Amino acid sequence: MSRYLVKGISELVTCAGGKKRGRAMGDAGIVRDGAFLVEDGIIRAVGERSELEGRFPGLPAVDCGGKLVTPGYVDSHTHLVFGGERSSEFVRRLRGESYMSIMEGGGGIAATVAATRAASEEELAESALPYLSEMLSMGVTTCEVKSGYGLDTQTELKQLRAVARLNRMQPIELIPTFLGAHAVPAGEDADRYIDDCIAESLPAAAESGLAAFADIFCEKGVFSIEQSERYLRRAADLGFRLKVHADEMYPLGGAGLAVHAGAVSADHLLRVREEDIAALAASETVATVLPLTAFCLAEPYAPARRLIDGGAALAVGSDFNPGSCCTYDLPLSVALCCIHMHMSIEETLTALTVNGAAACAREDSVGSIEAGKQADFLVYSCSQKEFLPYRTGANLVRRVYKKGELVYG
Ligand code: NIG
Ligand code: FE
Numbered sequence: 001m002s003r004y005l006v007k008g009i010s011e012l013v014t015c016a017g018g019k020k021r022g023r024a025m026g027d028a029g030i031v032r033d034g035a036f037l038v039e040d041g042i043i044r045a046v047g048e049r050s051e052l053e054g055r056f057p058g059l060p061a062v063d064c065g066g067k068l069v070t071p072g073y074v075d076s077h078t079h080l081v082f083g084g085e086r087s088s089e090f091v092r093r094l095r096g097e098s099y100m101s102i103m104e105g106g107g108g109i110a111a112t113v114a115a116t117r118a119a120s121e122e123e124l125a126e127s128a129l130p131y132l133s134e135m136l137s138m139g140v141t142t143c144e145v146k147s148g149y150g151l152d153t154q155t156e157l158k159q160l161r162a163v164a165r166l167n168r169m170q171p172i173e174l175i176p177t178f179l180g181a182h183a184v185p186a187g188e189d190a191d192r193y194i195d196d197c198i199a200e201s202l203p204a205a206a207e208s209g210l211a212a213f214a215d216i217f218c219e220k221g222v223f224s225i226e227q228s229e230r231y232l233r234r235a236a237d238l239g240f241r242l243k244v245h246a247d248e249m250y251p252l253g254g255a256g257l258a259v260h261a262g263a264v265s266a267d268h269l270l271r272v273r274e275e276d277i278a279a280l281a282a283s284e285t286v287a288t289v290l291p292l293t294a295f296c297l298a299e300p301y302a303p304a305r306r307l308i309d310g311g312a313a314l315a316v317g318s319d320f321n322p323g324s325c326c327t328y329d330l331p332l333s334v335a336l337c338c339i340h341m342h343m344s345i346e347e348t349l350t351a352l353t354v355n356g357a358a359a360c361a362r363e364d365s366v367g368s369i370e371a372g373k374q375a376d377f378l379v380y381s382c383s384q385k386e387f388l389p390y391r392t393g394a395n396l397v398r399r400v401y402k403k404g405e406l407v408y409g
Contacts, residue, residue, distance in 0.1 A: 002404065005056060006375075007035040007049050008063040010383040013070040013349055014046060016370035019358035020350050022281070022311035028346040028385075029368070034069070038062075038375040041403035046370055062401075064379045068387070070349060071368050072141025072376035072400065073330055074356030077243075077267050077288055077317030079179075080145045081128050081162045084115025086322045099297055099324055100221065100249055109149070109183040112322050116149035116159065124162035125169065131320070132170050135328050136408050139397040141376040142357065142366050143172050144317070146215055148179030151193075153201040156180050160210035171407040175360045177243060178202070178211035181223055181231050194227045198234045206238035212361070213264070214240035218254035225257055232261045241361055247272045248293075259283040265315065265359040269302040270294055277303070281311035286359040289351075290319035291336040292327050304341040314343075315359040316351040331388070331395045338389035345385050375404035 012034025020027070035049040037056055045052060089102055089111065102108045116124065135143065145163045150156035156178065163176045180201040184190045205211050214235035218228040232242050241264050246254025248268035255276035258266035266272075266280060267288040280287045289302040307314050316337060320328035330352065337348040357367025366374050379399040382388075387396060399409030 003037070003039045004060045004062055005035055005037055005052060006062045006064065006069070006377070007052070008065050009034045009049070009069045010066050011068050011385060012036070012369065013068070013385060014370055015071050015350055015354040015368040016046070017368070019286070019313050019355055019363055021313035022308060025308055025314065025347040025350045025355070026344055028349050036369055038404045041375055041405070043369060043373050043375050044371055066383060068380040068382055068385055070378050070385070071353040072366070072378055072402065073139045073352045074142040074360060074362070074367050075135065075140045075318050075328065075330065076144045076265065076315050076356040076359035077290055077319050078143055078145050078328065079148060079319070079321035080131060080143070081124050081147070081159050081166070082112050082116050082149045082322050083119035083124065084112060084322065086111055089323065090326070103183070104221065106186065108323055110186055112149045113151050113183070113185070117155050121158050121162050121165065124159060125165045128162070128166055129169060131328065132166065132172050136170070136172055136400055137397065138328070138330050138395050139378045139400060140172055140328070140330065141400065141402050142175065142360065142362060144175040144177055144213070144360050146177040146179040147211070148182030148215070151180070151183060151185040153204045156201055156205065157208055157210065160205065160208065164210060171402045173366070173402070175213070175362065176211045177213035177215050178205040178240065179215040180205065181216040183217065183222060190223060190227055194223065194231050197231055202231070202234050202238055206240065212241060213243050215243040215245065217245040218252060218257060219245065219248060220250035220252050225253055228254065228257055229261065232257070232263070236261065243267060247276070255280055255287070259285050264361050267317070268293070269307070270299055272303065277306055277310050277312065280307065286315050286355060287312040288315045288317050288359050289341070290317050290325070291341060292329065292333050293319045293325040295336055296325045296327065301336070301341050304337065304343050308343070308347060313355055313358060314347070314351050315355040316348065317356065317359070329393065332393040335389045335392040345389060348389070349385065375401060377401050379409070
């Protein structure tokens with residue numbers, strides 16, 4: 001049996017206490033000179049060092065050298081598995097074309113769909129592996145991954161099998177999401193495509209057992225509120241938990257639909273309507289913001305301050321994908337949250353850990369340093385959390401532990 005105390009922690013950010021909404025997000029459960037007991041990969045006790053040393057004398061120790069320790073990050077929104085790349089589209093955007101105009105012209109997601117259909121399951125997994133190892137080095141210990149670059153049953157399932165394969169190949173725990181309704185396939189009609197998802201790809205994905213969640217790109221010019229509602233209702237009937245890409249480019253009301261459908265999260269929210277901020281705040285649906293996408297698209301940031309002040313539970317994800325946001329840089333994301341979205345450092349850490357776990361329906365096992373949770377934690381090169389946004393974009397993570405094992409550093 002492996003049993004050890006983690007100590008030598010200047011500031012222990014526990015994020016304990018479950019999913020946090022509104023004001024409570026500002027309480028990151030900080031213990032000065034903290035310590036915790038890990039037994040077979042599970043945290044058994046948390047407190048001040050002197051107290052834990054007294055309760056558990058003579059145990060081996062992991063010494064953090066007087067540094068900051070936080071829970072591992074939960075990146076609750078990624079499109080990590082895809083074929084090809086879209087750097088030429090990125091350059092077109094630099095010259096002034098918009099994301100949606102490129103998509104309407106047959107590029108964007110459709111370009112990645114062609115490359116993903118052409119790749120084998122092994123190739124898809126192999127190409128995602130270096131991304132995952134870099135994400136791990138930045139502190140990600142749990143990560144949601146969407147399909148959505150097949151837009152046919154066979155390729156969507158191939159993507160999900162690539163996720164399952166990746167789950168066995170490296171330490172980050174992956175949570176798979178079926179995103180069959182990510183775009184309307186070329187030459188198809190949106191209504192007819194939703195009919196196809198309802199009749200074929202959603203049941204096939206449910207049958208495969210390869211995905212925990214179903215998601216849809218509810219957006220003007222992609223899938224309407226009515227189409228999204230039909231898709232989500234069928235998905236829920238088949239046993240999926242729900243996520244919605246909502247109000248990213250246009251205030252269509254996707255966040256309100258997500259609440260109405262009982263979705264676990266509504267994601268993006270750059271243009272969320274005022275009434276839907278209130279609806280999110282009054283619901284269990286996590287509001288997931290993706291500041292790296294706003295940054296890469298030079299769009300306004302989601303109104304994180306108003307969401308939190310209104311009482312919503314906010315999570316922060318990367319949205320890593322080959323188009324709108326080809327980065328998973330959570331250190332940069334921390335700075336964007338604090339500098340541009342006016343979130344406190346405590347709120348940002350809550351959003352990246354326990355609320356990210358809640359956005360993946362994993363708050364029982366990951367996202368905080370408290371008794372009963374997996375020992376997923378990060379040791380930094382700095383002693384205070386203030387250094388995370390202050391050293392803007394720098395990766396200060398030095399060691400990463402997953403289920404009590406050192407997996408990086
Ligand atoms: O979350 N908005 C829709 N889906 C992705 C982008 C996917 C892509 O461009 O390949 C997003 O931003
Ligand atoms: Fe996305």
